Structures are given as structure tokens and as C-alpha cells.
Amino acid sequence: MTEREIAAAPDTSRLTEAELRTYRRALRGEELPDDEPGLASLLARDILFPNTHEPGTYVPAPSRYLETQLTDAVLKALTGVTAALAAVPGHVRELEAEQQRHHYSPGPVGTLLLRTVPEVNAETIRTIQSAESEILTAQPGHRKPQVLKGALPRDLQAAQRGVTVRTIYRTNGRSNPTQRDWVATMTRAGAQVRTLGEDFLRLIIVDRKHAFFEVYGDDGTVQPAAAWYTQDRGVCAVLAAHFWQQWERADPWLPGEAEGSAGKTDADAKTSRIQRSIVRGIVAGRSHRQIGENLGLSERTVTAQVSKLREALGLETVPQLTFWWATSPERLLP
Numbered sequence: 001m002t003e004r005e006i007a008a009a010p011d012t013s014r015l016t017e018a019e020l021r022t023y024r025r026a027l028r029g030e031e032l033p034d035d036e037p038g039l040a041s042l043l044a045r046d047i048l049f050p051n052t053h054e055p056g057t058y059v060p061a062p063s064r065y066l067e068t069q070l071t072d073a074v075l076k077a078l079t080g081v082t083a084a085l086a087a088v089p090g091h092v093r094e095l096e097a098e099q100q101r102h103h104y105s106p107g108p109v110g111t112l113l114l115r116t117v118p119e120v121n122a123e124t125i126r127t128i129q130s131a132e133s134e135i136l137t138a139q140p141g142h143r144k145p146q147v148l149k150g151a152l153p154r155d156l157q158a159a160q161r162g163v164t165v166r167t168i169y170r171t172n173g174r175s176n177p178t179q180r181d182w183v184a185t186m187t188r189a190g191a192q193v194r195t196l197g198e199d200f201l202r203l204i205i206v207d208r209k210h211a212f213f214e215v216y217g218d219d220g221t222v223q224p225a226a227a228w229y230t231q232d233r234g235v236c237a238v239l240a241a242h243f244w245q246q247w248e249r250a251d252p253w254l255p256g257e258a259e260g261s262a263g264k265t266d267a268d269a270k271t272s273r274i275q276r277s278i279v280r281g282i283v284a285g286r287s288h289r290q291i292g293e294n295l296g297l298s299e300r301t302v303t304a305q306v307s308k309l310r311e312a313l314g315l316e317t318v319p320q321l322t323f324w325w326a327t328s329p330e331r332l333l334p
Contacts, residue, residue: 015042023047025058027281031056111230113215120212120227126209128154131163136205136243145178152182156189165191168243169199171332183253194250197333200240201246203239211236248284249277252333269330275309276333278302279325282318 007217015023019038026032032039037056042048047070048058058232114120128135135158156316159165165186173179174195183193202222204212215226230236272280274295281291288302295302306318325331 015047026058026060028056029057030057050156070313074279077301078126097209109231111228111235113211114227114229119224120225123229124204124212124227125142125154127206127212128158128204129160131206134164134166134205136166136203136240136245138200138203138246139173140168140170140200140202142173142176143179148178148182152185153199154188155182155191159189159191166187166243166247167193168246169193169253171195174253174332187254194247194258195248195253196246196330201239201242205236205240205242205243209233209237213239249280254302269333270307270312271330271333273333275305276330278305279309279321279331280305283322283325 005244016038020221022032022036022038023042026042032055036041039048039132043050047066048060051057051059061315063167112123114123135155140146167186169179187193201215209231211230212227213230215228217223274297278291281294285295288306289299291297292302294300295307306321308315310316310318310321313321313324315324
């Protein structure tokens with residue numbers, strides 16, 4: 001339905017004072033001049049018709065005729081508006097596809113600074129509740145029990161309606177009873193949780209279309225109460241890529257794992273930090289060359305480190321190494 005057709009929807013407004021006076025004169029059978037106030041609109045709306053037997057006088061339309069005509073016209077207009085409204089997403093997707101086909105990049109979408117905790121909470125709740133396919137969150141800091149309990153119904157609802165939920169916590173969160181309860185409930189609903197033993201950026205990314213991230217001051221310190229919110233697809237894509245880098249290096253948090261496994265220190269470890277990074281790369285499915293590129297090492301150095309670690313552990317094959325890693329508390333070290 002075109003804008004012109006929508007604009008041409010029937011006029012069902014009440015009569016003006018001038019139209020009402022003219023209508024009453026017509027009912028009395030009075031002769032009306034062509035320029036009588038309100039006459040033209042009454043004729044256009046089929047409320048009055050010229051009397052062909054007595055020129056200058058007008059015959060009112062029967063009320064039942066008026067009701068039928070107006071109802072039919074309104075229903076027709078409503079059907080057209082409904083069809084036009086339903087067609088809007090398709091029109092927009094078609095235009096988006098053309099933009100992508102021609103590699104068109106629109107101007108930068110504004111990034112909003114949310115300055116207070118209530119502002120951040122309101123916007124994140126609204127965005128998460130409208131999530132359609134994916135929620136990625138990275139929470140490096142300690143989350144208060146009341147915050148976790150308050151967020152659980154919202155997060156659980158998202159997972160239960162089929163949204164993919166992935167969350168990264170710090171390794172020391174494994175000793176937090178409330179956090180363990182959250183993980184147990186969410187993983188039963190299909191969510192995936194991992195932990196990382198080092199600092200990472202606090203993030204929330206929804207459907208790769210919305211992202212919330214930390215606000216840093218000029219001195220590099222984080223403003224804990226504030227957050228940036230953006231719908232810029234480029235920024236969302238970069239932040240999602242960063243999330244996946246952290247996700248691949250993180251260790252799965254499965255309900256029921258021993259609480260004390262997070263307490264192992266680097267001094268007690270059989271592996272070095274660089275060896276742990278290499279094993280994480282192997283588990284993620286990367287080749288020695290790819291691991292070396294990520295860590296700034298040569299492929300030969302990576303291979304040598306893997307061999308050295310296997311010998312130290314008394315293992316003969318890489319599959320044995322990955323099995324050992326999956327059951328070792330050392331995977332929780334940075």
C-alpha cells in the first residue's frame with residue numbers, strides 16, 4: 001500500500017460546527033448556495049447528495065448506507081496498512097542485502113555513554129530480554145550474590161527460549177558458592193560457562209548487534225559504574241572476535257568440579273605459562289604454526305615445547321597430553 005493510499009483512508013471524524021449547520025439546513029430542505037460553508041466536504045464524504053429533482057437542495061445519505069460504506073472503507077484501509085506494516089522488515093532486509101552486496105558502510109552509529117549503574121542495568125536488561133540468537137558475556141570481576149540472584153531469572157529465560165548463552169568468569173569465581181549455583185542452573189538450561197585465570201575485558205554482546213563494554217579514564221583506570229553502549233556493527237564484530245579469543249583460551253566450567261582445583265599456584269605446576277598457552281591452542285584445534293603465530297614463537301619452538309612437556313609428564317602422544325590437560329587442575333592456571 002502506498003503512502004498516498006494510506007493518506008486516502010476514509011474520513012470518520014465528527015462534523016465541524018459549519019458542516020453540522022449545513023447538514024441541518026439540508027435536512028430542512030433549504031436551498032444551499034455552492035459556496036455554503038462545509039457543503040463541499042459533506043459532498044466529498046458522501047454524507048449529502050445533490051437532489052436532481054430540486055436543484056440547489058441536497059438529500060442526506062441514509063444512516064445504514066453511511067455505516068456500511070464507512071465500515072467497508074475503513075476495513076479496506078486497515079487491511080492495506082496492516083499489509084504495508086508486515087512488509088516493512090522485508091523491505092529493510094532487501095535494502096540491507098544490497099548494501100552488503102556493494103560493500104556499503106554507513107556512517108558511524110553513535111556510541112552512548114551510560115554513566116550510572118541504574119542506566120547500565122536498564123539498558124542491558126532491555127537488550128538481553130530482546131536477544132534473538134546469542135548472548136556473549138565476559139565478567140572478570142566479582143559479582144555480588146544479590147546481583148547474580150537478580151540476573152538469574154533474566155539469563156535463564158533467555159537460555160530457555162533458545163538463545164545461545166556463553167559466559168566467561170575469572171578462575172577464582174569457582175570458589176564462589178552463589179556463582180557455582182548460577183553456573184549449575186544455567187548449564188542445565190544449555191548455557192556454556194568457562195573460566196580464565198587472567199584479566200580480560202568486561203563485555204556483553206547481544207546478537208552481534210549490541211555491545212556493552214568498560215569505560216576507561218584518561219589515566220587508564222576503569223570507571224566501574226559506567227559503560228559504553230554501541231550498535232555499531234564494526235565495533236560489535238571486533239569485540240566479538242576479542243571474546244572468542246578469550247573463550248578459546250578459557251577452560252570449561254562444569255558443575256560438580258572440585259572447588260579446590262582453582263587453588264593451585266604457578267609454583268606447584270608441572271607446566272610453564274607458555275606451555276599452557278600452547279596446549280590451549282592444541283585443544284582449540286590450531287596447528288603448531290598457528291599457535292606460534294599467535295604467541296610470537298616459531299613453529300619449531302612450539303613443537304619443542306610440546307615434546308618437552310610430554311617427556312616431563314611421561315606421555316608419548318599429543319592425544320594423551322590433551323586428555324591429561326582436560327583432567328588437570330593446571331588448566332585453571334593463567
